[in-house]
Amino acid sequence: MKNIIITVFCFTTATSVLAEDEWLEKCGLLANMSEIIMTGRQEGVPMEKYIESSRDFSELYEINKKLVIDAYEISRQSSKAMKKKTIEEYRDKTYLACLKFPKDK
Secondary structure, three states: OHHHHHHHHHHHHOOOOOOHHHHHHHHHHHHHHHHHHHHHHHHOOOHHHHHHHOOOOHHHHHHHHHHHHHHHOOOOOOOHHHHHHHHHHHHHHHHHHHHHOOOOO
16 A cells, blocks of 8 residues: 555656546546556466566656556455455555545645
8 A cells, every 4th residue: 555655646746736637537547557457466467567568658667667566465366256356456445545645746
């Protein structure tokens, strides 16, 4: 969770004060990114693939790297139901952390 908050901070430091709809859009993007990363984590995708695939997008690289590290610190689950739950919880925690982060930072 600490990494998620750091990720949100990195995500917002390059922007000025955002309108509410822009903020929600950015939080949604972070949530989607985290869902994709955790889905791969639960399916056994190597961590390196996610880190390397974001190198071409410099503005997202650090954000992606932090989400990947945070996701890969969570254990892989064995049942489909637990995988789904883990993915959903990670996505929602990321979204919640973003929503709670002050928009004027």
